Amino acid sequence: MYADAMGAPTRARRKAWFEGWQAGVVAVSIAALGLLLGAPRAVPPVELPVPVPTQRNLELSLAQHRARGAVMARRGAEARVERFDQRRVGAAVRAFGVADVARDQEALLDAKRELVAAVQGLRALPDGDEQLRELLGYQLSSFLHELARWRSTGIESVELSELAGSITQAITESGWLGPGRALLPDEHVQAALFQKRFAEITGARELVGLTQDQHRALLAFLIAHPPQVGNPAAVAAFRARRVEEAAQVDDAYPIELARAIVRQQAGDAAGAIEAYRRHFELHPDGPWTLRARNHLKALESR
Helix, strand or coil, X not given: CHHHHHHHHHHHHHHHHHCCHHHHHHHHHHHHHHHHHHXXXXXXXXXXXXXXXXXXXXXXXXXXXXXXXXXXXXXXHHCCCCCHHHHHHHHHHHHHHHXXXXXXXXXXXXXXXHHHHHHHHHHCCCCHHHHHHHHHHHHHHHHHHHHHHHHHHCCCCHHHHHHHCCHHHHHHHHCCECHHHCECCCHHHHHHHHHHXXXXXXXXXXXXXXXXXXXXXXXXXXXHCCCCCCCHHHHHHHHHHHHHHHHHHCCCCCHHHHHHHHHHHCCCHHHHHHHHHHHHHHCCCCCCHHHHHHHHHHHHCC
């Protein structure tokens, strides 16, 4: 009986010692897994980091363009006000597109001169800047509609070539037309491509140029999908220029990591290692640290 009396508390103490062992095993396993996942592995880089736009801002920009375009379309349908200077700029944009498709350099120079003069005349008016924004919105809406129709049918309309020149040829040659004629650039990137061209040919970048988020969206696409024209060295140089642009429009962009990856993919081991080290100096920890260490280890283990 004495033994039984002494055994009961002993068993209880032993049971207490082992209570919760399952949770302890789980905790140790999680810690070990964390160490394993945190340890760098030799992983060659495949993708470059891209700037991240705010989707809400992209949607707002596109909505504003469409609203301004609708104002111009409604005014034209009602024919209450004849805006000669605005129509002159619109016609000059279309003439430039025709010359671009024809690859007629002389006609292109003539169209450019007329376009510059027409824009200057329009912007001299009290509401000229707003009229130019309306024209951009109107032509952008038409461009998106015609581009969608070209994607569906494979037939390029006169409207599309007038508005955007040789855009369909550029899309095809760049490899941006996927299986089933799916367009790789989404609607916001399509709009950014058109707006960038409109701003450049009209010489009004400060007025109708890309917003910061539009620029981010366009650069993210171009970095991820560089035009597949020229040799690999040309493509690498294109991506290198785009990552430098990305650093200009996005303070959070990990430029040294991007430079390291570009150089590593180009076979410049020394330049890549130097850029990785600069990245670690600037960002000793953070969301890109493990990825950078993985890429550096792949470089050092060659």
